[in-house]
Amino acid sequence: MAGRTSIPNKSSALIAMIADEDTVTGFLLAGVGNVDLRRKTNYLIVDSKTTIKQIEDAFKEFTTKDDIAIVLISQYVANMIRFLVDSYNKPVPAILEIPSKDHPYDPASDSVLSRVKYLFSAESVAGDRR
Numbered sequence: 454m455a456g457r458t459s460i461p462n463k464s465s466a467l468i469a470m471i472a473d474e475d476t477v478t479g480f481l482l483a484g485v486g487n488v489d490l491r492r493k494t495n496y497l498i499v500d501s502k503t504t505i506k507q508i509e510d511a512f513k514e515f516t517t518k519d520d521i522a523i524v525l526i527s528q529y530v531a532n533m534i535r536f537l538v539d540s541y542n543k544p545v546p547a548i549l550e551i552p553s554k555d556h557p558y559d560p561a562s563d564s565v566l567s568r569v570k571y572l573f574s575a576e577s578v579a580g581d582r583r
Contacts, residue, residue, distance in 0.1 A: 466522035469515040469546070470496040471508060471530055473553050480525070495521065499530050509534050521546045528563065529556040539564045 468485050470477050477498050480486070487495045497503070497511040512534055515524045528550040531538045541548055548565060552558035560566055 467495050467520050469518075469521045469524045470526075471511055471515070472496075472499060472525065472527035472551070473530075473555070474498050474500060476527055476551070476553050499527070505533055509537060512537055516541060516543070516546055516548070518546075523547050523549060525549050525551050527551060527553040527556065528558055529553060531564075532562060535562075535564075 467487050468480070470480050470485065472480075477496050481496070485495070495515070497508065499508060508530060512524070512526070515521050522545060524546050526538070526548065531550045538548060538550075550558075550563045550565065
């Protein structure tokens with residue numbers, strides 16, 4: 454299909470993580486972790502010593518890698534780089550904002566959710582015109 458982006462079908466696609474230590478550890482225990490031949494991981498643990506530049510670099514790296522299908526990012530971390538998250542508009546990898554242990558989920562801050570709500574409201578308006 455024209456205009457559609459497909460997920461690379463080598464052997465599998467990865468999930469990348471940018472979150473606090475507890476969240477990343479939980480996903481690593483579930484089998485999400487990966488270390489490639491260059492010793493690069495598919496996750497970034499964000500703590501008080503992590504700089505905004507490191508978070509931005511990890512986000513840019515994960516969203517440009519061919520083998521990543523989903524980037525999970527804690528919402529409070531996404532708020533630190535909100536301009537990057539909001540300007541990202543590609544379907545793959547998908548960006549999903551998730552809550553963390555210390556920071557509850559706020560649907561009003563989630564850019565993906567707001568886009569979905571906008572699309573569904575536009576479709577319902579278009580459907581009413583028919």
